[in-house]
Amino acid sequence: MKKFKTIVSVTMAAAMSMALLTGCGGSSAPAAPAASAPAEAKEEAAKEEAPAASSDATFKIGMIGPLTGGAAAYGQAVQWAAEIAVDEINANGGINGYQVELKCEDDELDAQKSVNAYNTLKDWGMQFLNGSVTSACSIAVSEETKIDNMFQITPSGSAQDCTNYDNVFRVCFSDPAQGTASAQYIGQNKVASTVGIIYDSSDVYSSGIMENFVKEAANQDFEIVSSEAFTADSKTDFSVQLQKAKDAGAELVFLPIYYTEASLILQQADAMGYDPIFFGCDGMDGILTVENFDTSLAEGLMLLTPFSADAEDELTQNFVKTFQEKNSIVPNQFGADSYDAVYAIKAACEKANITPDMSVSDICEAMKTAMTEITVDGLTSVGMTWEASGEPTKTPKAVIIENGAYVTAE
Amino acid sequence: MKKGLSKTSLNQLITYGIVIAAYIILQALRSAGMMTSHLAGLLVPMTYYAIAAVALNFCVGILGELSLGHAGFMCVGAFSSAIFSNVFKETLPGGLRFFLAFVIGIAVAALFGFLIGIPVLRLKGDYLAIVTLAFGEIIKNVLNAVYLGKDSKGFHVSMTNSMALGMEEDGKVIINGAMGINGTPRDANFTIAVIVLLIVLFIVQNMINSRDGRAIMAIRDNRIAAESVGINITRYKMLAFTISAAMAGAAGVLFSHNISTLQSTSQYFGYNVSILILVYVVLGGIGSIRGSVIAACILYLLPEMLRSLNKYRMLIYAIVLIAMMIINWAPAAREMRERFFAKFRKEAV
Structure with missing residues (x-):
């Protein structure tokens, strides 16, 4: 039995090295010319030669x-x-x-x-x-x-x-640019004077925007009254975060998150009778395409985005x-x-x-x-x-x- | 060679031989420029998963306790060593810094292994699996919420966000919550990884054949019998589990020093990764150290080698896993294989 085991493992090791070798052999062929071609070509870097x-x-x-x-x-x-x-x-x-x-x-x-x-x-x-x-x-x-x-x-x-x-x-x-731009937009256009934030602390995108939003908010004419986080593991129930924003009297809720979670937040805010202005970033784009989502809830939702699929240009x-x-x-x-x-x-x-x-x-x-x-x-x-x-x-x-x-x- | 070497030490030498031969072949290919950069990039990850598989096999196969949190120990080792390396990036020379990073990563992982072992390893049954599963998830989430920075005044820690660290202008954020650690120096290379693998193999194989190792296996085979001959069950279980956790920590150190970004998200350190390592162990053969190394290498390389199949590769990977399991462990397949090898053996003699 021991001997048999030895044989099996040696065969498997052989199989492994074969796999490695074929892995090299198979793809090294096209790689080699790619690596050497530019070097040769540079010599004759045909400047006058027509590109075509x-x-x-x-x-x-x-x-x-x-x-x-x-x-x-x-x-x-x-x-x-x-x-x-x-x-x-x-x-x-x-x-x-x-x-x-x-x-x-x-x-x-x-x-x-x-x-x-x-x-x-x-x-x-x-x-x-x-x-x-x-x-x-x-x-x-x-x-x-x-x-x-x-x-x-x-x-x-x-x-x-x-x-x-x-x-x-x-x-x-960049995340900083979005956070800063959002804060500036809200401040300069006097959209609201009290702001609540709900963000995903386990997401780089969301926490990056949130941080810079808060930094820029210090220079702007509005106040952040609540800042509540959720994580990727608990992104179905937002009633606690919404309740806190409501109790703090936030006129605007900033949502630097993706649209799937945002659609749930809108539904839950509607269910508890809380109707602030919701403000999102480019991750919010796509909220109107969420399945089984009552798009009337998204009425009045503001978002800062570089792209919207409904734009009129050709x-x-x-x-x-x-x-x-x-x-x-x-x-x-x-x-x-x-x-x-x-x-x-x-x-x-x-x-x-x-x-x-x-x-x-x-x-x-x-x-x-x-x-x-x-x-x-x-x-x-x-x-x-x-x-x-x-x-x-x-x-x-x-x-x-x-x-x-x-x-x-x- | 005649009588000086027992069967076990010959067996051990074969394992070292396979690793060293694979290393020499791959290095020769690389220096000859025959290796694609794709494969060259896979060598270190392949080795650290092999180390993690050996570590888990020591826990599952030799100690006989199921652990579902080895990715958690990797995570602890990776983060502690990456913090160290980032703090001393400018002040210590590369070699010494990486050695100390290993010491720290291994020590911290061992400490966590020890702490988890204290309540759990006194019990009989599958409690270790439950607790390690929870540990892996908790450590991942805790690290996701921690912010750590350093400035001239020392370290600052916060659980809310990086602004709450209250650092001076020159301060540097080391762990940035969910964004993890960026800019860890890339100290790991294939040679170091293989040396670590050989050390881990040396420790495990010698441990198995030592007095302590026999005691550990006696506990696995029959707890009551082991207890009756005076073996201190908890002590030996703790010993084996702590060593296993420490070795997983070493794999984590290689992980964090092979790539510049480190985040404690589930695709790197979640329970899926723990189970992936367990898959390497089970398919390589529970208790077979050499099998773990080979299985980890094959199974890590396989999906990468199948890249040309695009989206079908994950499907094929799953089929290969099932096929491997059947060929390795189904009674009918084993019988067939044995007959085949018996014939082969006779011819060889």
């Missing part, structure tokens, strides 16, 4: 996000929107005459897996990274892109640390139409950010005259300066520009829900 001459070369954009699991809705929105953008670009002749390839990898909302996904994409020959979708994953991946000097633009990683390095840019507002309408045709759901802000990210890459590439035969590091260096010089009219804002720190400059739109539709607020 080498039509077989393509730009490779990688995307990382949670495509499975609880946060799959965000990752998939980013994936689908990026696919639409890439298809459009390819149909219109590509970037600088080169076609674009897109490859999406799953990170299951796990920072370690996000780094694994990044390494997979690197082996594929990625030149630009549109990711990661979530903050913590994006921060972990930025440590790697820094080392490789790979250009990274995160569509929706909103935590402040996401853009710590100069090779990382983002499309969405760009948004076309995007929403294509997205719905392909995936039969209404795109959310994550998708819009991703779409803009791909177009920002395109604009910067055209500005700096980048060609696919340049090395990853050269592309990144050229992109760093080009990103600060471009202006993108995208879904999430008109006239977006970027600072060298990676932060976008765009104006948040305050919208208010009236008669079941988003209307731009005064």
